[in-house]
Amino acid sequence: MLDLSVRDVKYLPGVGPARAELLDKELGIKTLAQLIHYYPYKYIDRSRLFQIKEVDGAMPYIQLKGKILSFEEIGAGRGKRLVAHFTDGTGIADLVWFQGIKFALSKYKPNTEYVVFGKPTVYGGRVNIAHPEIEAEANLNLMEMGMQPLYNTTERMKKMALNSAAIRKLIRTLLDMLIEPLPETLPDWLIRREHLMTITDALREIHSPGSAQSLREATHRLKFEELFYVQLNICRYSAARNRRFKGFVFSKVGNYFNRFFNECLPFSLTEAQKRVIREIRRDTGSGVQMNRLVQGDVGSGKTMVALMSMLLAIDNGFQACIMAPTEILAEQHYANITQYTEKLGLNVQLLTGSIKGKRRQSVLEGLVGGSVNILVATHAVLEESVVFAQLGFVVIDEQHRFGVAQRAKLWEKNNNPPHILVMTATPIPRTLAMTLYGDLDVSVIDELPPGRKPVKTVHKYDSNHTDIYAFLDQELKKNRQVYIVYPLIEESEKIDLRNLEDGYKIISERFEGYSISKVHGKMKPAEKEAEMQRFKRAETQIMVSTTVIEVGVDVPNASVMVIENAERFGLSQLHQLRGRVGRGADQSFCILVTGFKLSEDTRKRIDIMVDSNDGFEIAEADLKLRGPGDIEGTQQSGIAFDLRLANLARDGILIEQVRNIAKEIIAADADLSQPQNALLLRELKRLKKSPFDWSSIS
C-alpha cells in the first residue's frame, strides 16, 4: 500500500523544489502525508451564484457569472492598477488587479462568460473584487464544485502564488493519485462499531466534501481519531504505572483524624470538602498509589482538605509533607497547621531556605528519625540531605508553580512513592484536565465556605483615577488594606504603560500618611518576603506590586484589589489576583483599570470578570477565547499529539466517549500486546513525538 509518510512532497506534480522548500519552511509540510493532513480552515459554497445587485460588503466570498465589458488601466508606477468592468446584467462590478496586470490582460477577454470568485468590498455603491479567481464558465460545473475548501497560507506563500487555490489544486492532484485505499489508522472493529468513515473516505471528504452531511461525518472521524489516540496513550501509561507502583495502604481512620474532626475543627466542612476527603480516603485505602489533583477556586478551603488527609497518613504510621511554592506560603501553612493541631500533640516542622544551622539540623534529624509527623516546606525539601523515615503522603500546593522535574524528585524520597495530592487554584476545565492530567484523578471543590461575600468587580478607565483614589481613601479610613497591581517593572520604550515605579511615586504622593509596600519580581526573595510580611501584619496599608502576589497569600483585612492596565493580563491571572481579596467577612472590591480603546477580546475578558466570580466558568471562557495551546501547563504537559480538528473546549462529549473506549481497550489488554491491537500500538508509536515518558511523574 502507498505509504504517504515516506513520499517527499517535492515529487508531487505541481510542487518542485522551490515550492517544496516554501511548504516546509512556512507550514512544516515535508511529506505527502503531512500535505494530506493539512486540513481546510473553512468551506465556501461554490454551487451558489450571486447577483451583483444583491452583493454587500459584509459578504465573505461571492461568486458571480457574467462578462467583462472593458479594461481600464489606472494610475502609474507603484500605484498602477488594472480594472475590468464586469456585468451580469443586474449591475456592474469592478475586478481589480494591483499585480499581474499583464498576465490578466492576456488571459481574460471581453465578451466571454466567466465565473468570478472573490471577496467583495463596496465603495460608494460600486462592488469591487480585488484579485479574483476567474474561470471560463465552460470549464466549470458549478453543481459539482459544491463546497470548496479554503486553506491557510502565509504572506510569503501568497507572494509566490502558493495561495489557498494552489494548495487546493495540489491536494486535488494527490487525491487523484490515490487509486488504492490508504492504510487504515483505526481498527476495523472500531470503525464498524462506531460507524466511522474509513480514513481514505474521510480525507477525500475533508478536502472536497460531497455534501454538508458527509463533511460532518469526515470531520467526526478525524476528530475521533485525534482524541482517541491521546486518550489511549494516557490510559496505557496510567495502567502501567498502577502496575509498577504499589501504594501504601491507609487501612484505618484513627485517633488523630477523629479527634481533630470532633475537637479541633474550627468550622464545619463544606459538602465539597467532605466529598474530596472521602475520595482521598478511598484512594489511599485501595493499595494503588494515589495521584490526585484537587481543583478548588481560591478560598475554597483546600488547606483543610490537605491537613485532614495528612492526619489520615499519620494515623496509619506514616509521615506527611506539604510543599508550597514560596516561603511566605509555607510559613502561612505552618502557622495555620500548628494552630489547628495544637491539641493533638503532633510534631509539625517548617523547612525553608531561610531555616539554617542548628534549627535545620534538628528538623532533618526529626525527619530521618521519624519523630516529625508533618513537614511544611518549600522546594527546600527536594534537597538530597532531606530524608524521611517513612514518608507516606505528599501535598503539593499550587502545583502550577512547580516544574515537572521538581515533582519527579518527590517520588524518589521513598523506595515506594508516597501518595500524592496536587492542589491548584487555577481551575482547569474538565475536558482539558482529562487530556492534560488524564492519568491523574481529579477532585473538584466546587463550593465556597458559607458566608463569603462575592468580590464586587468593576471596570474603570484610566481617566477615572480621581474617583478610584477617593474610593480607596474611604476603605483605608475603615482600616482596610489595599492592593494595587501593575503589569511591568521597568519603563518599556515600546509599550506605553504606567509602570510600577511611576505608580509607586503617584500613590506615595496621593496617599501621604499611609505606609506603602512595594514588591516586584526583581527583588531578592528575602526582601520580598519581608515586605509581604509587613503588609500581612498591617504595618503597611497599601501594597503596590507586580503579579508576584498572585499566589495564595492570605491577608483577610485587605478589601480592595486595583489592577492597573488590566488589558495586559489573562483571564486566569485576573481571577487569581482578585482571589487575594474577599477572604474576610467584609465586602471586598476588585477594580479593573484599562485604557479607553480596547480590543474585542479584551472587552470580553473584562466583561467576564465583571459578571462572574466562578473560577471554572472563567476558565471555560478563557479556553474558548484563547484556545488550549496557551493555557498554562499545556506546553510541558506532554500532549504528544497536536490536535488539528478537535477542540478541547468544544468536544467534551466526544472526549468522554473516546476515553471510555480507550479505557475498555486497556482494561482488556494493558500493554496492547494482543494481535488485534497491533495496529493501535503501531499508530501510538508513530504519533508519539516525545521519546520521554512524562506521564509517570505527573
Ligand code: ADP
Ligand atoms: P484555598 O483553597 O484558596 O487554599 P484556604 O484553604 O486558604 O483556601 O481557605 C481559605 C479560608 O477559608 C481560610 O481562612 C480557611 O480557614 C477558611 N475555610 C476553609 N474551609 C472552611 C469551611 N468549611 N468553613 C469556613 N471557613 C473555611
Ligand code: MG
Ligand atoms: Mg491555598
